[in-house]
Amino acid sequence: MSNSIRVFQYVNFCQLIPMSSVTRGIPKQAESRESRYTVMDLQREFPDAASCLDYLWRSRFAPDGHTAHCPKCKCRRRFHRLTRSPAYSCDSCGHHIHPMQGTIFEKSSTSLQLWFYAIFLMSESRYRISAKQLERELGVTYKTAWRMLDRIRSKLIVDDRVP
Numbered sequence: 001m002s003n004s005i006r007v008f009q010y011v012n013f014c015q016l017i018p019m020s021s022v023t024r025g026i027p028k029q030a031e032s033r034e035s036r037y038t039v040m041d042l043q044r045e046f047p048d049a050a051s052c053l054d055y056l057w058r059s060r061f062a063p064d065g066h067t068a069h070c071p072k073c074k075c076r077r078r079f080h081r082l083t084r085s086p087a088y089s090c091d092s093c094g095h096h097i098h099p100m101q102g103t104i105f106e107k108s109s110t111s112l113q114l115w116f117y118a119i120f121l122m123s124e125s126r127y128r129i130s131a132k133q134l135e136r137e138l139g140v141t142y143k144t145a146w147r148m149l150d151r152i153r154s155k156l157i158v159d160d161r162v163p
């Protein structure tokens with residue numbers, strides 16, 4: 001994993017994406033404020049939806065970005081990005097893998113970039129950001145902001161708040 005991905009300093013992003021995983025009670029992450037990941041880093045690393053999807057693809061299925069285990073071929077295969085849907089297809093059998101499936105981003109009409117920004121803002125605020133603030137920062141409706149906060153809080157965050 002690229003060490004430039006520090007946005008999720010307080011959010012154990014890759015491991016906690018699956019909605020089914022139990023996130024509470026996981027040991028605290030070591031705190032380090034020395035190498036701060038800024039909003040500029042975030043923008044550089046995730047300039048568009050494709051780079052966000054690629055991040056999910058690499059962290060969940062294909063660390064090298066190209067080869068992943070194909071459940072249909074039952075072995076490692078090369079995959080390519082589909083142009084018309086946020087998915088990757090097996091070069092050999094055409095099986096599709098959707099990196100957002102089974103994550104908090106699944107079935108959301110909000111772009112991945114906004115989700116990543118929301119997670120960044122949340123980790124920056126030590127989870128104290130309100131739906132109202134998120135609404136303003138992201139330019140989404142209050143309802144959307146509230147839903148995002150709720151999903152991030154309940155499914156993604158390692159509960160390491162200072163008691």
Ligand SMILES: [Zn+2]
Binds near residue numbers: 071072073077
């Ligand atoms: Zn295949």
